[in-house]
Amino acid sequence: MKKILVTGGLGFIGSHTVVELQHEGFEVIIIDDLSNTTIGVLDNITEITGKKPDFHQIDLRKKKEVTTFFDNNKIDGIIHFAAFKAVGESVQNPLDYYENNIGSLVYILQEMRNRKLDNFIFSSSCTVYGQADELPITENAPVKKAESTYGNTKQIGEEIIEETCKAHHLNAIALRYFNPIGAHDSIKIGELPLGVPQNLIPFVTQTAAGIRKELSVFGDDYPTPDGTAIRDYIHVVDLAKAHIAALKRLLNKNNKQNFEFFNVGSGKGSSVLEVIKAFEKASKKPLNYKIVGRREGDITAAFADTTIANKELNWKTEKTLDEALSSAWKWQLKQS
Incomplete structure (x- = not known):
């Protein structure tokens, strides 16, 4: 049985990936500092799979703690999610993002190098493309200057991994995913950010539930059919399964x-207003929203061409936007 370390394994994408790993028969070790999740997620994973993952509460910015962990645990592969991830917040707090997202990555790669460990999967992002010249975005699209500090940490992260792969014969895959x-x-795990949500869908569901007064739509003057920004929304379970496919590869x-990267998305772009209308239909709840100014760091449109991931990883999405929104609403109702 292969032992896989999942950093940020109690977070939104991490927890769903842990479940899929356990379903596939892997033994999972989770590292999480609980900065944007709760320990209760561990129990919910256990309820779904019937097996409790090994858990370590570690701040990966603390190099000694990272070294101690690797001294005491044998690992066959690593899926690295642990990172700060809010675009707007990253622009306001760039140094925190660089310290956390880059520092933790370097410390893990150093331990892998020192111990001759292999098989590393990096949680990257479509933000590495910036505002792409052509849509849908293929892996051949140029990596442009990042629009946000968050996006830059993903660009720099990929560069660090690629250089490490060349120097130390590490094998790694970066998954550039779109909007999970x-x-x-089971509705036992979902997206539950601590504090005010930074992503669209949890803000939508919390507004519908009355937790938030209204949803702010950042800009209606983009050069898109309805003026609002377009993104590629992928069901988190489909995304989790992409990580399993990459790990098996x-x-x-x-x-x-040695270093490969793949776009992981639904392949379909949806505007903010389209998502709002689809959510209202799925939840049968009207949504209170207002148009406000654009948010710094946001781009006009991004959606994926997933042809290469479909072929090379033998993976494709199975769930629709409506299914994703319906499950997000059921999850929100369970929190009330």
Whole structure:
């Protein structure tokens, strides 16, 4: 049984990936500092899978704690989610983002190098493309100057990993994913950010539930059909399964290069207003929203061409936007 470390494993994407790993028979070790989640997620994972993952509360910015962990645990592969992830917040607090997102990555890679460990999957982002010249976005699209500090940490992270792969014969895959939404079919895990949500869907569901007074739509003057920004929304369970496919590719030595990267999305772009209308239909709840100014760091449109991931990872999305929004609403209702 292969032992897989999942950093940020109690977070939104991490927890769903842990569930899929356990379903596939992997032994999972989770590291999380609980800065944007709660320990209760561990119990909910256990309820779904019937097996409690090994959990370590570690701040990956603390190098000694990272070294101690690797001294005491044998690892066959790593899926690295742990990072700050809010675009707007990153512009306001760039140094915090660089310290956390880059520092923790370097410390983990150093331990892998020192111990000759292999098989690393990086949680990257479509933000590395900035505002792409052509849509849908393929892996051949140039990586442009980042629009936000968050996006820059993903660009720099990929560069660090690629250089490490060349120097130390590490095998790694970066998954450049678009906008994960939704909740597990069991409605036992979902997206539950601490404090005010930074992402669209939890703000939508909290507004519908009366927790937030209204939803702010950042800009209606973009050059899009309805003036609002367009994104590619992927169900989080589909995204989690992409990580399993990438991990198996590395473990089975099917990768064609030491460092590979793949777009992971639904392949369909939806505007903010389209998402609002789809949510109102799925939840049968009218949504109180208002148009405000654009948010710094946001781009006009981004949606994926997933042809390469479909072929190379033998993976494709299975769930629709409506299914994702419906599950997100069920998850929100369970929190009330």
